[in-house]
Amino acid sequence: MNKNIKQLKAHYENNLPVAFTEEDKQNVFQKIKATQSKSKNKAFYPKALLTVGITAFAIFIGFVITNIPLQLSTEDNAKSMSNENEQMEQELEKNDAELGIMQDESSEEKRFDDVSNIFNPETIQFGDVYSGMTVTEVQREKGQTTILFSGNTRLSGEFQYRQEKLQFNVSEQAIPDIPIATSDNVKQIPLYFKEQEKVEAMYQMKPGLENKERNINITAITYFYSEKASRIELEIDQSE
Numbered sequence: 001m002n003k004n005i006k007q008l009k010a011h012y013e014n015n016l017p018v019a020f021t022e023e024d025k026q027n028v029f030q031k032i033k034a035t036q037s038k039s040k041n042k043a044f045y046p047k048a049l050l051t052v053g054i055t056a057f058a059i060f061i062g063f064v065i066t067n068i069p070l071q072l073s074t075e076d077n078a079k080s081m082s083n084e085n086e087q088m089e090q091e092l093e094k095n096d097a098e099l100g101i102m103q104d105e106s107s108e109e110k111r112f113d114d115v116s117n118i119f120n121p122e123t124i125q126f127g128d129v130y131s132g133m134t135v136t137e138v139q140r141e142k143g144q145t146t147i148l149f150s151g152n153t154r155l156s157g158e159f160q161y162r163q164e165k166l167q168f169n170v171s172e173q174a175i176p177d178i179p180i181a182t183s184d185n186v187k188q189i190p191l192y193f194k195e196q197e198k199v200e201a202m203y204q205m206k207p208g209l210e211n212k213e214r215n216i217n218i219t220a221i222t223y224f225y226s227e228k229a230s231r232i233e234l235e236i237d238q239s240e
Contacts, residue, residue, distance in 0.1 A: 157171045
């Protein structure tokens with residue numbers, strides 16, 4: 001048995017190295033490096049994800065910070081443009097108003113405003129409109145100008161006889177509805193009827209019954225203008 005033990009001892013001593021060779025060292029170093037590489041790879045992925053997250057957040061914050069001034073600038077530009085548009089509209093309205101005044105003043109040099117009831121007998125002409133009635137004829141003779149107005153207007157006032165002539169005294173409210181020359185006073189101008197008999201028949205008018213408030217529809221007015229004394233003839237709507 002001792003002999004067998006000695007043989008085994010000799011076998012192991014001959015076959016097992018008692019010291020590391022250079023090859024053994026290289027093998028150990030390779031195993032150590034492989035172990036370290038695995039450890040590093042395991043730690044790399046969490047760090048990489050964290051780095052990506054931080055980078056993305058930083059980009060987002062930078063984007064927000066960059067766009068806030070841009071948005072504010074856009075809003076300021078919009079407000080500025082709105083104010084400029086309002087100023088332009090105001091300027092246009094002002095220019096239109098000034099142009100309208102200039103046109104009115106230019107028109108008044110020739111005649112009075114058409115919506116007025118005051119006309120200038122020296123400049124009145126065909127097509128002019130006063131008190132809603134249109135000038136359809138103008139005749140100028142020595143000492144007198146005859147103007148025919150056509151249209152529809154409603155006058156309020158009272159009938160009155162003077163020397164058997166039926167007249168119509170307009171009320172204060174109806175004065176703007178009568179065309180009147182610049183130098184005349186409608187209260188001082190007699191208003192006669194072109195066809196007195198028909199008017200008397202229509203309104204059953206006769207002396208003693210005239211002083212009653214009436215409304216009459218007029219279809220035409222003939223204005224006999226004279227510097228000495230003007231007069232007006234009314235034509236009534238006979239369809240009433």
